[in-house]
Amino acid sequence: MLLAGPALFVISTVRARTAGGALGAAIVDLEPGAAPGRLRDALARALGDSTLQLAFRQPDGMGYLDTAGQIIEVAQPDPGRAVMPVAGSDEAVLVYDEGLKLEPQLIRLTAAAASMALEHTRLQAEVQAQLEQVRASRERIVEAGDAERRRLERDLHDGAQQRLVTLSLALTMARHQAASADPELGSLIESASKEAREALTELRELARGIHPAVLTETGLTGAIQALVERSPVATTIIAVPDGRFPTAIEATAYFVVSEALANVAKHAMASGAEVTIRKRPGRLVVEVSDDGAGGARTEKGSGLRGLADRVASAGGVLRVDSPPGSGTRLEADIPCP
Amino acid sequence: MSVTPDPEAAGPAARARAALRVVIAEDAVLLREGLRRVLTDAGLEVAGTAGDAAQLLHLVPALHPDVVLADIRMPPTQTTEGLQAALEIRRRWPGTAVIVVSQHVETEHLFELLADDPRGIGYVLKERVADIAQFTDAIRRVAAGESVIDPEVVSRLVTRPRRDSPLQTLTERELAVLALMAEGRSNHAIAGQLYMSPKTVETHIGNLFSKLALLPAAEDHRRVLAVLTYLRR
Numbered sequence: 001m002l003l004a005g006p007a008l009f010v011i012s013t014v015r016a017r018t019a020g021g022a023l024g025a026a027i028v029d030l031e032p033g034a035a036p037g038r039l040r041d042a043l044a045r046a047l048g049d050s051t052l053q054l055a056f057r058q059p060d061g062m063g064y065l066d067t068a069g070q071i072i073e074v075a076q077p078d079p080g081r082a083v084m085p086v087a088g089s090d091e092a093v094l095v096y097d098e099g100l101k102l103e104p105q106l107i108r109l110t111a112a113a114a115s116m117a118l119e120h121t122r123l124q125a126e127v128q129a130q131l132e133q134v135r136a137s138r139e140r141i142v143e144a145g146d147a148e149r150r151r152l153e154r155d156l157h158d159g160a161q162q163r164l165v166t167l168s169l170a171l172t173m174a175r176h177q178a179a180s181a182d183p184e185l186g187s188l189i190e191s192a193s194k195e196a197r198e199a200l201t202e203l204r205e206l207a208r209g210i211h212p213a214v215l216t217e218t219g220l221t222g223a224i225q226a227l228v229e230r231s232p233v234a235t236t237i238i239a240v241p242d243g244r245f246p247t248a249i250e251a252t253a254y255f256v257v258s259e260a261l262a263n264v265a266k267h268a269m270a271s272g273a274e275v276t277i278r279k280r281p282g283r284l285v286v287e288v289s290d291d292g293a294g295g296a297r298t299e300k301g302s303g304l305r306g307l308a309d310r311v312a313s314a315g316g317v318l319r320v321d322s323p324p325g326s327g328t329r330l331e332a333d334i335p336c337p
Numbered sequence: 338m339s340v341t342p343d344p345e346a347a348g349p350a351a352r353a354r355a356a357l358r359v360v361i362a363e364d365a366v367l368l369r370e371g372l373r374r375v376l377t378d379a380g381l382e383v384a385g386t387a388g389d390a391a392q393l394l395h396l397v398p399a400l401h402p403d404v405v406l407a408d409i410r411m412p413p414t415q416t417t418e419g420l421q422a423a424l425e426i427r428r429r430w431p432g433t434a435v436i437v438v439s440q441h442v443e444t445e446h447l448f449e450l451l452a453d454d455p456r457g458i459g460y461v462l463k464e465r466v467a468d469i470a471q472f473t474d475a476i477r478r479v480a481a482g483e484s485v486i487d488p489e490v491v492s493r494l495v496t497r498p499r500r501d502s503p504l505q506t507l508t509e510r511e512l513a514v515l516a517l518m519a520e521g522r523s524n525h526a527i528a529g530q531l532y533m534s535p536k537t538v539e540t541h542i543g544n545l546f547s548k549l550a551l552l553p554a555a556e557d558h559r560r561v562l563a564v565l566t567y568l569r570r
Contacts, residue, residue, distance in 0.1 A: 154415065157410065157415075157440055158365075158415070161440050161463075162365050162368065164464075165368060165440075165463050165464055165466065165467070166365065166367045166368045166371060168464060168466075168467035169368065169371040169372065169375065169466055169467050170371060171467070172375065172467045172468070172469055173371070173374065173375060173378075176378075176469075193467065196467075197464060197467065200464045204440060204441060207440075207441075208441060212441075213410075213416075213441050214441065214443045214445060214446070216416060217416045217417050217446075218417075218443075218445045218446070221445065222443055222444075222445025222446070223445075225443075225444060225445055225569070226443055226444070226445070229444060229493055229494065229497055229569070230493065230497075231497070231498075232498065233498060234497075234498040234499050234500040271500060272500045
């Protein structure tokens with residue numbers, strides 16, 4: 001519907017000032033990132049022109065589409081219509097009742113308000129996209145790190161560990177042959193054999209620290225059981241869900257429990273700890289609690305800070321509840337299909 | 338894959354006199370050949386060797402070995418092929434004893450392996466092969482139907498810290514007896530190892546079972562599982 005031309009004559013400077021205020025209010029009221037249609041409605045209300053159109057240049061640079069999806073002829077507007085670019089760029093235009101030309105200040109104000117709102121939305125989308133890129137790249141970095149750890153563990157297993165087992169076996173055979181003829185040589189070989197065995201033990205612990213094969217092979221149940229069996233503090237498993245989860249999620253959950261139990265052993269002065277992992281709709285919740293001294297901090301440089309980063313890389317949140325004197329409860333909430 | 342003739346063809350009398358027949362499944366060639374040599378030197382007969390689980394599953398019905406030695410990680414995925422092959426061998430050819438060797442002994446694998454029937458099953462650290470006497474003893478034990486659990490995994494379970502556990506009420510001797518039971522040793526072997534009379538061993542076992550509120554199990558293989566389950570929880 002077009003406004004009757006004469007009606008616009010009654011719009012005074014006062015009206016312009018009021019409309020300016022309404023415009024400001026309209027923009028403030030718009031929630032961040034509101035759809036362009038909402039912006040048009042707000043502008044139309046503030047301006048008192050229900051025919052107002054907000055049109056955007058199409059990505060291919062050919063023509064404009066308004067927020068209702070109508071093609072708008074910007075170069076040659078329909079009779080009775082006028083066009084005003086939004087903030088000097090030709091990305092977006094306002095198409096309004098020609099009668100409003102008598103209120104140039106009001107139109108400029110409207111265009112400026114539209115420009116601010118659009119710029120705000122654009123910046124927000126840009127920040128959102130950048131955040132998403134950073135999140136995705138952080139996830140890739142962590143996954144690449146995990147893959148590298150798995151590769152290292154496998155290389156150690158198939159390479160150095162395998163060779164040391166073979167070496168031990170060869171030394172045993174050599175000792176058997178030497179023992180009767182040359183007891184001194186026999187005992188020399190025996191001590192070499194002992195060195196090889198100790199190297200194997202050290203290498204085994206190193207490989208397991210880099211990446212536990214049992215996590216790849218059996219998933220969380222076997223890997224958490226193995227952690228608890230090795231924990232220097234009495235640790236009980238309350239629950240661990242059966243079944244497999246995506247590799248990155250299993251690795252994150254594992255490192256949460258591993259780091260948490262290491263912290264309990266190092267700092268907590270606890271007599272016991274409990275591990276609970278539960279599958280909730282859309283997420284995996286990992287909880288480690290102890291009855292120790294509490295007062296754990298998540299500041300920069302601490303192991304917990306690194307753990308929080310690791311959980312965040314999987315899109316999750318790490319919460320630490322550690323009042324002095326009342327134990328520590330650590331909960332990682334990890335998105336999980 | 339390599340094969341020597343099956344003495345079964347020579348009749349049961351020859352088989353009874355023959356050495357224990359072993360098949361080795363190990364993908365590292367040097368280690369496989371080293372094992373073949375030391376086991377042969379130790380008086381066992383290496384009937385065949387395989388480089389992966391598929392070859393192993395072909396060899397077992399063809400050679401009827403007494404004992405299969407399987408590396409847990411083998412091609413193609415290098416994860417738990419040896420364990421899966423061991424379970425399949427037990428399903429398809431019951432009575433074949435199997436020892437799974439691994440560079441990381443994990444209780445999760447152990448329980449998967451023992452779950453159906455722990456008789457004639459072994460699970461040991463790979464580096465045990467360097468102690469020939471101990472390793473051939475393990476082979477003879479599983480061939481005789483015993484279970485063989487690596488002492489390292491047992492000691493990890495026995496020594497892990499606990500709160501409010503009846504295990505803390507066990508005497509040092511009772512703990513030693515418990516650990517050897519968990520390794521799959523018979524009363525006779527425990528008596529020998531701890532320099533006790535079999536009667537004393539029985540007394541210790543009776544006492545510790547009542548302290549732990551475990552039902553006494555007549556057969557060694559049930560006892561192994563009961564004790565390990567208790568220690569693991």
